[in-house]
Amino acid sequence: MKKRPVPRWTFPALLAGALALGLPPGTHSAGTPDPDRKLERLGRLHDLVQARFVDEASSDGLFEGAIQGMLSTLDPWCELVTQEESEPLEEGPGPRPSGGIGLELGLDRGFPVVVLPLEGGPAFRSGVEPGDRILEIDGRSTRGLGVRTAAGRLRGETGTSVTLKLVREGSLVAETLSVPRAVLDAGSVRCSRLLDEAPGIGYIRMAGFGKDAARELEAAARALLQRGMRGLLLDLRYNGGGLFDRALAVADCFLADGAIVTVRDRDGHEQVFEATQGDELPALPVCVLVNEGTASAAEMVAAALQEHGRATIIGTRTRGKGTLQTPIPIDEEGKAWLLLTTARLFTPRGRCVDRLTVERGPRREEGRVAEHWGIVPDVTVGLRREQVLGLLRLWGDWAEESKRPGPGKSLEGRVGAPIGDPVLERAVEYLQAKR
Numbered sequence: 001m002k003k004r005p006v007p008r009w010t011f012p013a014l015l016a017g018a019l020a021l022g023l024p025p026g027t028h029s030a031g032t033p034d035p036d037r038k039l040e041r042l043g044r045l046h047d048l049v050q051a052r053f054v055d056e057a058s059s060d061g062l063f064e065g066a067i068q069g070m071l072s073t074l075d076p077w078c079e080l081v082t083q084e085e086s087e088p089l090e091e092g093p094g095p096r097p098s099g100g101i102g103l104e105l106g107l108d109r110g111f112p113v114v115v116l117p118l119e120g121g122p123a124f125r126s127g128v129e130p131g132d133r134i135l136e137i138d139g140r141s142t143r144g145l146g147v148r149t150a151a152g153r154l155r156g157e158t159g160t161s162v163t164l165k166l167v168r169e170g171s172l173v174a175e176t177l178s179v180p181r182a183v184l185d186a187g188s189v190r191c192s193r194l195l196d197e198a199p200g201i202g203y204i205r206m207a208g209f210g211k212d213a214a215r216e217l218e219a220a221a222r223a224l225l226q227r228g229m230r231g232l233l234l235d236l237r238y239n240g241g242g243l244f245d246r247a248l249a250v251a252d253c254f255l256a257d258g259a260i261v262t263v264r265d266r267d268g269h270e271q272v273f274e275a276t277q278g279d280e281l282p283a284l285p286v287c288v289l290v291n292e293g294t295a296s297a298a299e300m301v302a303a304a305l306q307e308h309g310r311a312t313i314i315g316t317r318t319r320g321k322g323t324l325q326t327p328i329p330i331d332e333e334g335k336a337w338l339l340l341t342t343a344r345l346f347t348p349r350g351r352c353v354d355r356l357t358v359e360r361g362p363r364r365e366e367g368r369v370a371e372h373w374g375i376v377p378d379v380t381v382g383l384r385r386e387q388v389l390g391l392l393r394l395w396g397d398w399a400e401e402s403k404r405p406g407p408g409k410s411l412e413g414r415v416g417a418p419i420g421d422p423v424l425e426r427a428v429e430y431l432q433a434k435r
Helices: 010-021 035-052 059-072 147-154 213-226 244-254 297-307 355-360 385-402 422-434
Strands: 079-082 103-108 111-117 133-137 161-167 174-180 189-194 201-206 231-235 259-265 270-274 286-290 312-315 323-329 336-346
Touching: 035 059, 059 079, 079 147, 103 147, 133 147, 189 213, 189 385, 201 213, 201 422, 213 244, 231 422, 244 259, 244 297, 259 297, 286 297, 286 422, 297 312, 312 422
Parallel strands: 201 231, 231 286, 286 312
Antiparallel strands: 079 336, 103 111, 111 133, 133 161, 161 174, 189 201, 259 270, 259 336, 323 336
8 A cells, every 4th residue: 555645734724723713802804894893783683583573582593593694605515513413524434323314415505405325225215316305304494504414413323213304306395204214334435346247347436535445445446456357447426525635545546646636725825735656556447437426525536537647537527516624613612613615626737626616706707607617527428317216226236245255246137227327338338448
């Protein structure tokens, strides 16, 4: 294994400290309104509502709403997280100490949306599908909730159930599902196999970047190389990201040198993360599979491999989430943090893939927004909705088979069936042509 320096988060840590300390109370930049006067107005509004609103109003609820309203003016990823309600900040894929239902979440029109139910997990078995908008969790509205807070509310004691009120993509009618909680132990690498119908082609699916992501990838690749792998399909579809430094290590497995990503703060201060000398995996042909569920750190990995010419990207345009969030403690007890966007990520060629940044930038006026956000595949191939659901079932079967020794199951009648995976098929054709 390559000996990789651990990124030390030099400027994000300094930035977090500066933001946490801030300016002394009562001070403000020249030319801006005095924040004390605005806080005084907020206090008066709070008192008026409590005194005169037709129903009794909770003080905690009013302040929580004010905080959510403030953060909603920034971007979808800024969030106040608490120890009691949110998902732990340092967790990536891996075992959970409490029960979960197996959902990768995003945000859509102010509500949590299902990016992907874990194949074979409780949510998938209960009928939750990609694109479902979650309106309520156990009878409590999810409007305005951040991803981590929503994920925290889904978790609880193993053996209990959580009730979801959701609206299916394309539908106007809400439905209610009861989903049991279970202990989930899904690593970063969900499946690795050789494809029998494509001799010499290996397949590895990474669903996220947990603490052991690079080790899991290297172990899976070594096992496939020993069995004759001569080309690799790295599936990052519906990979919503994970731990930043673990994603760096994954990209580093494929690169011998050069920049992986540049992190830039609001003042233009930059930190460049580069590959270490030598690549862990031999220079065999690689295709990376992506789609609209590929986001954040997964986009960073795909962009680095694409721009260094190390891999061909196949699928559909990625989500376009290219910012970095820093947790900043806001109380002395360490029970609450502000998860604040503090920097943007730039590809080795200096491109910002963040959709919101591009849409707010000068190219909006030029009418050229669509050309610049996300990772645009070298070969574009998509899936219909019924094919996505079939792919989830196939992934579930493959994940179970990966736990047992023996060759992979034939593609015949599975990937090549009417509910198949044309993205995988196109990638196989590409690698076969390269050999």
